[in-house]
Amino acid sequence: MQTKTEVEEASRRRASPSRRVLDALLLCTGDMEHLDEHMKDAIIEQLPHAEVSGGLHGCNGMLVSLLMGVFSSAGDWYWWLLLPVCLCSATCVFLYSGLTSLLVHWDLPVAVFPFNIIILLFLLCTGPNNPYFPHHPAVPPGVLQPNGTQVIAVEVMYGIPLGVGQIFACDAMGPSLLILGAVVLYSPLLATHALLGSAVGTLAGLSMAVSHDSLYSGLSGFNGALGCMAVGGLFFTFSWTTHLFAIASAFLSAYADIALGNLLGTVGLPACSWAATLTATLMLLLTGSLAAYSIPIGQVKAPEHNLNSRRRQWTAGNTLERDSVV
Template identity: 40%
Template sequence: MTAIMDNSNQPSREEAPARSFVLRAVGLFSGDMRLCGQWVKRQAVVIQLLEWIFRGVAQVMFVNNPLSGLLIMAGLFLQNPWWALNGLLGTLVSTVSAIILGQNREAISAGLYGYNGTLVGILMAVFSAKGNWYWWLLLPNVFMSMLCPVLHSALSSVASKWDLPVFTLPFNILVCLHVAATGTNHPYFPEVDSQPNNYLHPPNDSIESLKISQLLLSVPVGVSQVYGCDSPWKGGLILLALLLSSPTICFHAMLGSAAGMLSGLALAAPHRDIYSGLWGYNSALSCIAIGGVFYVLTWQTHLLALICALFCAYMTSAISKLMSVFALPACTWPFCLSTLIFLLISSEIPAICGLPLSVVSYPEENRRYHRQLEALEKAQHSQQSGGQEEAPLKEN
């Protein structure tokens, strides 16, 4: 019997190193790729800058992973090379400007000074009425991207008093500033015409005319609209990039986009807006932020993330109508405002635990940090209680 038991245990011992090797290999490319970042620090400046750019592209979705950024940018090149070129230029200029201004090097290497430049570059190309390959557009793109770290630093000095992130506020301010300054009749940089949204339910839209297949596709399309795209394939590639870094972020991106889509139906939004993902991208970002990035993920914060996504969708409807009166895009104003409101919540429930900005990472790492912190507090509490019990014995 002993020989039989030894033989049965032998394959499991041989498989254990293989499993550990696979887990280590997956760990090299998942999460924040910390080992890659440490290796890049020893390389040439050009390689470091390239990694910072791809991390900045991914940081739009709260992901600090250069491989995820590379996948996202590859999908954007497949969607529209001109938009991708402007996005890369915006990320590069914004990152270099942050270096010149002497911003925190760790934040720069994590891509936190690049993602607003990514959105500025892409959305300026999207809103331009001149179409693709209008090379003069690179001039305002470079100028606005240079201002991204300026606004980021200025807003951070104010938001840091409440330990809050600035999110995409620099992008919102700069794009709206450019659109308002140029308008639709500008001879060099005209913008697409944004008509006021005075209707709720077009006559041709009804429950019977809904297309279930397009409703389902609107979930990945809503994720792709974060980068100004309306392609389900681009959305699927973004979700794959998110899954590579954090399954939790990937799940909450889909959950938030689905919540935005359902809210659009409840508010009788035009079907074409729902199908094109315009109701999903703000809610997706809000759901990710609350669902494990800035809060430790528990079932309470998961529910809070869903409520925030629904609230963000309602705010999307209100802000879109308000901004369209001034012929301005809504951008990600709804996401910024709704998420900041939910981050300012004060709660006595231990499960709703906010994280300091200095330790914020991807959700799985945040949970590990929180568990280690709880274990340390319990150990310190047990040591203090043990010392209090020994004191009377020594006196006796």
């Protein structure tokens, strides 16, 4: 008897030329199952397939590439920058693998630790006056400005959605709204916490009288957005308890970002997303009421999916308890 695959292959050979062209196009769309199977044996480091297909390694490489382009002062079309971009992005994969073997003992995510480490190492190695790969020095957010307490309310409000766009180094309103829309499609709960965290980060920036550029461009809000998203449904099941902790995480991430920005800015380095990454890691290490809502790292998915899974577990547990009583 022919297997299902053999039958499908035979029918594909008998199909019309137009049908074969359509089938070929479908190989490059959707889940691309054939390419997915092929790539399992083309992976150099043989890392877990779930990590690769889930984009965990590509995320850090993408962020490194974005920030290298943003900070580069060699022009918009400096093609030689592709060399360190490829090298640093590939290095993120090896660093991710090494950190995984360390953090797995505490069931902690590697998250964007590789991105934060690699981008700082690159900027330290090159410097603003490097003849081949110069970059713009970062300015501390707490730098004094004339009339530092007089802000434009509308521009501050614009900075809240821009804080979500700054997660991907975007400081334009249109693309930032598209990014926010994409987050809404993936998870409305995550998008809500992103905006909430950005608003909290902006409020923290106002309370510390950070530079107007940080407020207006969304730089004050993006670490707050990341910290709020991490606790408000991503690594923890959503509830009123985790919602309050998410707000606290947003405040802590925002204030830590200001402190790190002032510290690293003295040597011309950006704080990147160190504040949110360290804050989320701290929250995952906490014991007590928050730990009860923690999701095992291997089971983290969209917040709504995490919430439904926890509800099913609660329902199953209550059913077993009632059956045991009967």
